[in-house]
Amino acid sequence: MLGDPNVYDGLKILLAALGEAVTEKSLDEFERFLKKLHTKKSESAKPENEEARILSLALLKLQRGGTYPQIAVVGMVSAGKSTLVNTLFGLPIAETKITPDTTKGVLSVGYQSGLTIYDTPGIFGDDKYPYHNITRLFLSLSEDSDYPRPMAIPLQTVQYGHSQPSDVDQIALDNIKKYAPITNVLWVVNASRTLTGPEKKLLRTFFKELEAQYKGRLVVAGTHLDTLNDKPLDERKEMLQQWSEVSNGQLIPISSVTGEGLDQLVRVLFASLPDHTPLSKLQESLIGARKLNRLSFVLVEISRMLASIMLLDGTQIETIQVTLIEMFILICDHYGVDQDTWQRYSGDAIRIGREVQSIGANKARKLRDPKGFWERLRFVFGAKFFDTVTEFHALGVDGLKELLPMVYLTIYDFERSSQAAFSKEDIQKLVEVHVMPLIQDHDEGRLTIIINRLLISLFETL
Structure with missing residues (x-):
């Protein structure tokens, strides 16, 4: 039965393997323990052995883990995308002085934990260039006919601990999901920016497209909350309300300068990860002050x-x-x-x-x-x-x-x-x-x- 001290010993083996100090010996012990549980199933059909089999399945599921988080960050130019990424996870973008707006493509930022952040070019920019459609197609959205169509998606990679980014790869449009299997989207908006009627309608449509494609895996962060806090209360409420209407009430106001709202943003980002994605990988990637x-x-x-x-x-x-x-x-x-x-x-x-x-x-x-x-x-x-x-x-x-x-x-x-x-x-x-x-x-x-x-x-x- 599950209360058996032998099963408890097996649990301790697993928890040791889940910790930071994973050794070949501990994993071998854990494997032997699981084989022992499965052997009991073939020996007898007693209820306690059925319980042991169920436990072994749970332990195997935990041991196997899952896919690493791959988060695409999207937003207009100067919305604060790169600043927010550096505030949450630290390093590569700030160190290399490379951003998707300077590379004119998608910047893939790899962390030691296995987390990948895709920092995308600003949307709704100059209609002479295909940057808007680069981001749309990278996110598996249909292209916008008002902007040029890119022939491929420029993708540049920066790895944690390496100051020099890779050369720019040109990813064929039909290979995007293979090279960038996105698990979540973080839409960053400048909450201190007043919207015109047409802009509000345009951004509302964009949000609906993202929501339809990613459903519960979409998180909306409203930056520059520190700037908003300097405005009169009525004006601040009105500006937050306009962005809340754009994002169907999903806006999380934050400040990368003061840190206000970042704890809530991190919690929602964690909660939005698919169930096959180990939360420990995202937790490990966050800088100390932002860890849950x-x-x-x-x-x-x-x-x-x-x-x-x-x-x-x-x-x-x-x-x-x-x-x-x-x-x-x-x-x-x-x-x-x-x-x-x-x-x-x-x-x-x-x-x-x-x-x-x-x-x-x-x-x-x-x-x-x-x-x-x-x-x-x-x-x-x-x-x-x-x-x-x-x-x-x-x-x-x-x-x-x-x-x-x-x-x-x-x-x-x-x-x-x-x-x-x-x-x-x-x-x-x-x-x-x-x-x-x-x-x-x-x-x-x-x-x-x-x-x-x-x-x-x-x-x-x-």
Whole structure:
């Protein structure tokens, strides 16, 4: 069973491998542990061995990790794209004095963690040059007929620790996704800039195109908040409102000078990463002052997993259980739990997985054709015949209403807060208000961001 000390020892092997000091010996030990779990499955079909198999799948998923974040940064000239990138991640652009506006192409910035930032040429610039369409085509948007069409996408690479950029490569238009598999888009706008009516309409259309292409993987940052703060309150509100309307309320006002708003931007950027992208790679890339604290990092990780579970249905019991175990392991890792704590919580993931799975399965009576002579005879006189079938659907809001209070209380216990905890009923009401309107879209990215905001609000007094 999951509380077995031998399983706990295996978990310790995994957590060592997930840490900074990964050694060949620790990975060999971890591999032997997983083989041992799979061997038990072939020896016996006992429930405890089934639990061990589910655990091994979760551990394998964590060991394999995922793809590295690849974030495209887009914005108008002088919006503050390069400054924001340097403020969050430091180095290459500032050191090399190279920007996409000086190279007239896309600048690919590689970090030691594996993160890649694509800094793109300014949009809506001089219509004599193809820079606007370079950015559009790089983002997999249709070209703008008002601007020249580029024959290829100029791509220049800068690696962390190297002062000299590479030569400019010309990427064929049909090879862009191969060379630059973008996971997220960060749209940077100058929030202190007043928009004309036509500009507002143009930018609103551009936002809708980005949103349709990237859905919950699009983040909008409004720079120059320090400049805005010097303006009268009414004028400041009016300017923020115009950009909020352009971005459908998704604008995050920030200042790269004072740091105001950057914490929120980082949290939303984390929450927008696809679930196959390890958050640790983005965390590792951030400069020290911008790294998430432990609680914020845990909440983002948990938000992604909860959003993915919401979209699973009652047939996917194993995936539900694996994700719940993965969630629990990550929480334990961040809070450094001891063996007694591990054993106390160990069986919850499997048990809760079974309970939640039932939310995505309903029994229903389905009308069927009559069978055999007597049923056909009765059918002539108006009889109807039904089969009881199981219909499956996404766990959705009902699943989240069961899981979120459990996850909240687990983290609350580890945080050892002196504040009174929210009740299960209070949390379920918040889920209905904030999450219910989004579930129909099946947009995992947006669900992740909303769940993360909800969790942050529950812990904001800690």
